Amino acid sequence: MSRLAILGGEPVATIPDGDMFKWPIVNKEMEEAVLDVLRNGAMSGTGITKQFESEFAKWNGVKYALGHCSGTASLCAAFFALGLKRGDEVICPSLTYWASAVPAMGLGVTVSFCDIDPKTLCVDPVDLEKRITPATRAVVAVHYCSYPAPMDEIMAVARRHGLKVIEDVSHAQGGFYKGRKLGTIGDVGAMSLMTAKSFAVGEAGMLVTNDREIYERAILWGHYERASELTLPGIAEYKGLPCGGQKCRMHQMSSAVGLVQLKKYDRECAEIDEAMRYFWSLLADLPFDPHIPPDPGSTKAGWYCAKGIYDEEAMGGLSLSYFIDAVRAEGGSRFHAGCNSALHTHPLFWKFDVYGDGKPANYAFRAPDLPGPLTAEEDFPHSFHACNKVFNVPWFRHFRKDYIDAQAAAVRKVYENRRELLATDPKERVLGALAQSRRNG
Numbered sequence: 318m319s320r321l322a323i324l325g326g327e328p329v330a331t332i333p334d335g336d337m338f339k340w341p342i343v344n345k346e347m348e349e350a351v352l353d354v355l356r357n358g359a360m361s362g363t364g365i366t367k368q369f370e371s372e373f374a375k376w377n378g379v380k381y382a383l384g385h386c387s388g389t390a391s392l393c394a395a396f397f398a399l400g401l402k403r404g405d406e407v408i409c410p411s412l413t414y415w416a417s418a419v420p421a422m423g424l425g426v427t428v429s430f431c432d433i434d435p436k437t438l439c440v441d442p443v444d445l446e447k448r449i450t451p452a453t454r455a456v457v458a459v460h461y462c463s464y465p466a467p468m469d470e471i472m473a474v475a476r477r478h479g480l481k482v483i484e485d486v487s488h489a490q491g492g493f494y495k496g497r498k499l500g501t502i503g504d505v506g507a508m509s510l511m512t513a514k515s516f517a518v519g520e521a522g523m524l525v526t527n528d529r530e531i532y533e534r535a536i537l538w539g540h541y542e543r544a545s546e547l548t549l550p551g552i553a554e555y556k557g558l559p560c561g562g563q564k565c566r567m568h569q570m571s572s573a574v575g576l577v578q579l580k581k582y583d584r585e586c587a588e589i590d591e592a593m594r595y596f597w598s599l600l601a602d603l604p605f606d607p608h609i610p611p612d613p614g615s616t617k618a619g620w621y622c623a624k625g626i627y628d629e630e631a632m633g634g635l636s637l638s639y640f641i642d643a644v645r646a647e648g649g650s651r652f653h654a655g656c657n658s659a660l661h662t663h664p665l666f667w668k669f670d671v672y673g674d675g676k677p678a679n680y681a682f683r684a685p686d687l688p689g690p691l692t693a694e695e696d697f698p699h700s701f702h703a704c705n706k707v708f709n710v711p712w713f714r715h716f717r718k719d720y721i722d723a724q725a726a727a728v729r730k731v732y733e734n735r736r737e738l739l740a741t742d743p744k745e746r747v748l749g750a751l752a753q754s755r756r757n758g
């Protein structure tokens with residue numbers, strides 16, 4: 318095996334990326350759909366959004382879909398729609414993007430956390446159950462980095478304790494958990510459709526549910542212009558104004574993109590799935606966990622932010638960051654160490670008096686006899702340490718065998734030379750890096 322590139326050898330992955338990572342895939346129909354919205358001055362209407370909602374609901378097999386201007390707005394609407402109010406508590410995994418939970422704070426709800434399972438990177442249902450207090454009303458199940466959260470166990474905990482379940486599907490649109498579409502298993506699904514996501518339409522979000530009351534309350538929160546859809550007693554009487562003081566409707570250029578995206582998304586995901594599975598099959602004998610759900614009928618759909626899980630011990634003590642540096646030097650520029658930082662140590666959740674209540678906003682309405690914030694690293698150790706154990710692998714959008722072979726070869730070369738890498742003293746590392754930067758010009 319040739320010398321590692323990080324130590325001055327030749328890199329193995331030299332095939333240019335081309336359009337391998339270009340996303341979303343924009344076709345003529347998409348361009349025309351956007352231009353039509355622009356030419357018709359229809360950016361702020363709801364007609365196209367309603368068509369998109371109807372198709373999106375069909376695709377998910379739910380009764381209702383409600384378009385939003387962002388995933389954050391759809392989550393906020395979901396918290397209100399479930400009836401969460403001051404003094405209530407919602408539990409969410411500490412390892413997620415902030416919008417899975419922070420919008421609930423604006424309702425006077427305490428955001429508290431549970432740990433993740435280090436294998437799934439999603440809610441650990443056992444830890445979740447331990448964190449429930451008399452104020453807990455809801456749990457957010459995040460399908461983190463396209464991995465379906467263990468919904469059977471989460472739903473069982475929720476049923477035992479009378480909790481509502483919000484699925485945050487921002488990372489996993491179109492994925493399945495044991496044959497059921499993600500977002501349709503809990504009471505309500507909410508998700509981002511922003512450009513970096515696998516279902517990418519621009520700044521946008523979607524709420525999905527089978528529950529008419531949740532749907533109407535979400536409309537009441539931030540869609541004043543849809544008054545005619547409000548029919549239920551206790552809701553319809555407030556039509557005409559957005560009762561949350563929010564304006565949440567989706568930009569119709571996004572809705573137009575979404576309508577076209579729906580026609581081709583499953584096909585594109587199938588190619589991504591083939592490419593990603595092929596990549597991992599090439600490394601099956603190496604000690605990396607490919608973060609693939611084992612259950613039949615569970616899928617990662619678009620493989621958003623595809624991860625691998627690193628085992629430093631199995632790598633003889635080689636640190637994740639040095640491993641990734643070495644793979645990148647081999648031409649694996651899409652490999653990165655890390656993931657979201659754990660939320661629970663952030664002072665927003667235990668210190669900041671956002672709304673001038675004279676106490677931290679997250680605890681402003683909490684009964685004094687309930688447990689206080691858990692802020693130590695070791696309170697949710699798997700969430701806290703995930704960033705040292707998890708790495709991004711290339712998120713292939715196309716099945717191109719040669720390219721994928723070369724990326725896998727970069728990993729294999731580093732693995733096979735790990736002892737040499739471990740033995741490398743810092744001086745030689747610097748010299749190797751210098752040699753490489755000279756080669757790169």
Ligand SMILES: Cc1ncc(COP(=O)(O)O)c(C=O)c1O
Nearest residue numbers: 387388389414416417487509511
């Ligand atoms: C898990 C998760 N939830 C919610 C959001 C919020 O969505 P948006 O950025 O569209 O507001 C994001 C990311 O953007 C996310 O990653």
